[in-house]
Amino acid sequence: MKKIILLFGILLSGLSVNAQEIEADALAKKIENQPLLIDVRTADEYKEGSIIGALNIDIHNDQFRRSFETLPREKEIIVFCQGGERSREAIAKLREIGFKNVTQLVGGYDRWKKQMEINKSK
Numbered sequence: 001m002k003k004i005i006l007l008f009g010i011l012l013s014g015l016s017v018n019a020q021e022i023e024a025d026a027l028a029k030k031i032e033n034q035p036l037l038i039d040v041r042t043a044d045e046y047k048e049g050s051i052i053g054a055l056n057i058d059i060h061n062d063q064f065r066r067s068f069e070t071l072p073r074e075k076e077i078i079v080f081c082q083g084g085e086r087s088r089e090a091i092a093k094l095r096e097i098g099f100k101n102v103t104q105l106v107g108g109y110d111r112w113k114k115q116m117e118i119n120k121s122k
Contacts, residue, residue, distance in 0.1 A: 020103040022078060024115045027051075027105060035076040040064075040090045041109070045082065051112055059086045065097055073098045080105035080112070 022030065031037075037054035039046050046056040057067045059081070071077075077099060079087040087104045094102045105112060 021106045022103045023106050024112045027078060027112075028116055030078075033076070035078045035103075036071070038077060038079045038090065039109070040079055040081045040086045045109075049113065050109065051080070051116070054080075059090045059093075064090075065093060068094065068097060068099070071099075074101060075099070076101045076103070078103045078105060080108045083108040083110050 031053065037051055039050045039054040039056045040059040041050075041056070042058050042060075043056060046054075050056065057064060061067075077094060079090045079094070079102065081087045081090075084104065084107065087108060091102050091104055
């Protein structure tokens with residue numbers, strides 16, 4: 001019985017947002033292909049700096065899903081937040097509405113700004 005419960009627990013953990021991930025250096029190379037970069041942090045966080053070319057669509061905004069209605073479902077989307085939690089939530093919401101090619105930036109903006117160029121608001 002313990003083995004069955006353990007197996008069931010392992011299966012359930014696999015049902016979480018099984019997000020594709022990308023490291024900061026790989027994203028820097030991929031930016032040339034113009035993936036849609038979505039910063040899911042708040043507007044205030046975004047104003048403090050973001051990845052060049054990223055759009056700010058706050059995950060907690062009521063219009064989050066609506067913001068993606070007109071995009072082709074095969075569009076490559078890379079999401080990030082400060083550290084990873086909100087981007088996982090965003091990936092789950094995007095997959096619910098049919099997007100399959102969604103990737104999370106490993107370590108979020110915190111890791112990116114340690115390694116790469118940032119875009120400071122004016």
